[in-house]
Amino acid sequence: xxxxxxxxxxxxxxxxxxxxxxxxxxxxxxxxxxxxxxxxxxxxxxxxxxxxxxxxxxxxxxxxxxxxxxxxxxxxxxxxxxxxxxxxxxxxxxxxxxxxxxxxxxxxxxxxxxxxxxxxxxxxxxxxxxxxxxxxxxxxxxxxxxxxxxxxxxxxxxxxxxxxxxxxxxxxxxxxxxxxxxxxxxxxxxxxxxxxxxxxxxxxxxxxxxxxxxxxxxxxxxxxxxxxxxxxxxxxxxxxxxxxxxxxxxxxxxxxxxxxxxxxxxxxxxxxxxxxxxxxxxxxxxxxxxxxxxxxxxxxxxxxxxxxxxxxxxxxxxxxxxxxxxxxxxxxxxxxxxxxxxxxxxxxxxxxxxxxxxxxxxxxxxxxxxxxxxxxxxxxxxxxxxxxxxxxxxxxxxxxxxxxxxxxxxxxxxxxxxxxxxxxxxxxxxxxxxxxxxxxxxxxxxxxxxxxxxxxxxxxxxxxxxxxxxxxxxxxxxxxxxxxxxxxxxxxxxxxxxxxxxxxxxxxxxxxxxxxxxxxxxxxxxxxxxxxxxxxxxxxxxxxxxxxxxxxxxxxxxxxxxxxxxxx
Numbered sequence: 225x226x227x228x229x230x231x232x233x234x235x236x237x238x239x240x241x242x243x244x245x246x247x248x249x250x251x252x253x254x255x256x257x258x259x260x261x262x263x264x265x266x267x268x269x270x271x272x273x274x275x276x277x278x279x280x281x282x283x284x285x286x287x288x289x290x291x292x293x294x295x296x297x298x299x300x301x302x303x304x305x306x307x308x309x310x311x312x313x314x315x316x317x318x319x320x321x322x323x324x325x326x327x328x329x330x331x332x333x334x335x336x337x338x339x340x341x342x343x344x345x346x347x348x349x350x351x352x353x354x355x356x357x358x359x360x361x362x363x364x365x366x367x368x369x370x371x372x373x374x375x376x377x378x379x380x381x382x383x384x385x386x387x388x389x390x391x392x393x394x395x396x397x398x399x400x401x402x403x404x405x406x407x408x409x410x411x412x413x414x415x416x417x418x419x420x421x422x423x424x425x426x427x428x429x430x431x432x433x434x435x436x437x438x439x440x441x442x443x444x445x446x447x448x449x450x451x452x453x454x455x456x457x458x459x460x461x462x463x464x465x466x467x468x469x470x471x472x473x474x475x476x477x478x479x480x481x482x483x484x485x486x487x488x489x490x491x492x493x494x495x496x497x498x499x500x501x502x503x504x505x506x507x508x509x510x511x512x513x514x515x516x517x518x519x520x521x522x523x524x525x526x527x528x529x530x531x532x533x534x535x536x537x538x539x540x541x542x543x544x545x546x547x548x549x550x551x552x553x554x555x556x557x558x559x560x561x562x563x564x565x566x567x568x569x570x571x572x573x574x575x576x577x578x579x580x581x582x583x584x585x586x587x588x589x590x591x592x593x594x595x596x597x598x599x600x601x602x603x604x605x606x607x608x609x610x611x612x613x614x615x616x617x618x619x620x621x622x623x624x625x626x627x628x629x630x631x632x633x634x635x636x637x638x639x640x641x642x643x644x645x646x647x648x649x650x651x652x653x654x655x656x657x658x659x660x661x662x663x664x665x666x667x668x669x670x671x672x673x674x675x676x677x678x679x680x681x682x683x684x685x686x687x688x689x690x691x692x693x694x695x696x697x698x699x700x701x702x703x704x705x706x707x708x709x710x711x712x713x714x715x716x717x718x719x720x721x722x723x724x725x726x727x728x729x730x731x732x733x734x735x736x737x738x739x740x741x742x743x744x745x746x747x748x749x750x751x752x753x754x755x756x757x758x759x760x761x762x763x764x765x766x767x768x769x770x771x772x773x774x775x776x777x778x779x780x781x782x783x784x785x786x787x788x789x790x791x792x
Contacts (some may be wrong), residue, residue, distance in 0.1 A: 232274065297323075
């Protein structure tokens with residue numbers, strides 16, 4: 225409890241003092257400091273300061289004395305003690321009426337009482353109270369640290385802090401969403417979400433509670449209806465705000481009456497403790513996420529060979545491997561371009577990328593929860609690897625609804641991001657995870673090379689492409705493909721004639737020259753010239769079915785992007 229004016233009046237040195245005004249306020253006006261002030265007051269008096277004065281220079285003029293007392297009142301001092309007997313023999317009626325009207329405390333003392341003795345006694349009491357408050361706050365700090373070491377939950381910590389300061393508290397994230405509160409049923413809590421939506425909570429531009437007092441500068445004060453809310457930031461180790469602590473009171477309570485040095489110190493210890501709690505929680509979550517990510521990657525790459533080992537690790541991480549899973553591999557195509565497009569973006573691309581991938585993972589998790597499916601996922605080398613629970617009774621599920629939900633929600637934050645997906649099939653046993661991942665990854669690669677970015681490719685729809693890929697991996701076929709397609713590639717580079725595109729359209733039109741020319745917007749003779757050039761460069765005839773099949777096969781394999789020249 226802080227030192228009050230009533231405590232000062234009870235001091236031995238004040239036995240001959242006379243209280244002239246403000247008797248009803250002596251036990252709720254606390255004293256933080258004491259000083260001797262004469263005219264002019266200006267800005268030499270601060271809030272909650274006990275002022276001593278002899279009224280020198282104004283004792284003979286009532287109006288000047290009134291102005292002096294008015295300035296003391298305006299400075300929000302706790303009280304004014306005037307020494308009578310030299311410059312002022314009695315406090316005028318006009319001054320007393322002013323003090324009564326302003327609910328200000330005026331005290332007179334005999335001239336014989338030395339100000340130095342009053343200051344010594346009062347400062348001794350202030351130091352005693354501050355020592356007690358500091359002792360109490362340090363004890364609270366130690367108890368809070370114990371709660372952190374004992375790994376108590378946030379609700380328990382909040383309950384302890386409320387018990388020490390006597391006011392209800394709310395903890396929110398940086399956006400104002402409630403993270404923890406006690407059993408509160410007032411209107412503010414019921415309408416909290418609405419106030420957050422309206423931007424009332426948290427206060428972005430709220431003024432400091434007591435801007436002239438450094439101790440209170442970080443406090444923000446908000447008035448909502450008949451409720452007063454004190455807002456304090458919860459600062460991360462990096463210096464960024466990670467949330468807020470709100471103290472809730474009623475408006476009729478004086479801020480000075482509850483914001484004592486002790487309460488302020490406890491609140492500061494509280495925000496530090498909550499920050500430590502979040503740091504520990506985040507470290508645990510990050511470790512758990514890393515362990516989960518490593519486990520999913522090992523499953524995908526087939527590095528876990530024992531069902532017992534896989535199941536034991538899965539249980540520790542909260543996964544159920546007994547469920548049927550199939551793999552989806554996603555690839556965000558243009559995140560760097562999106563980052564560079566945002567000119568106001570601060571920080572490095574790596575930091576931004578990490579936060580964006582975390583956001584995408586949160587949306588994937590939300591989509592899985594909405595569909596009531598279990599999911600395991602990781603991010604590795606630019607790819608999102610997902611194992612999602614197969615629908616009961618379906619061997620190969622179409623995950624369109626799942627992917628639609630993800631992309632629909634992502635458009636709100638990342639409207640310019642293009643996502644490509646490859647979808648594998650469900651395979652039984654432990655090795656099925658590796659097989660499904662391989663299939664999904666292959667489908668993603670084939671789909672991007674064949675259809676471009678932003679598509680979804682199912683492994684079961686890539687049968688023709690897989691056959692072509694198998695042919696392309698044969699060394700003898702590589703030589704044939706190179707000998708056939710390379711002359712066309714080189715000619716197209718030199719002349720920009722697009723012979724390969726011309727032959728593609730010719731095949732699509734089933735050898736109809738007129739239709740091909742129309743689709744390519746070419747003169748018939750120009751098309752015939754191109755077709756003859758293809759024949760002369762490859763040594764093959766487009767009217768020979770076998771030669772045309774070979775040309776078409778070579779182009780299809782080349783378009784897959786797997787064609788590489790083999791050294792002879």
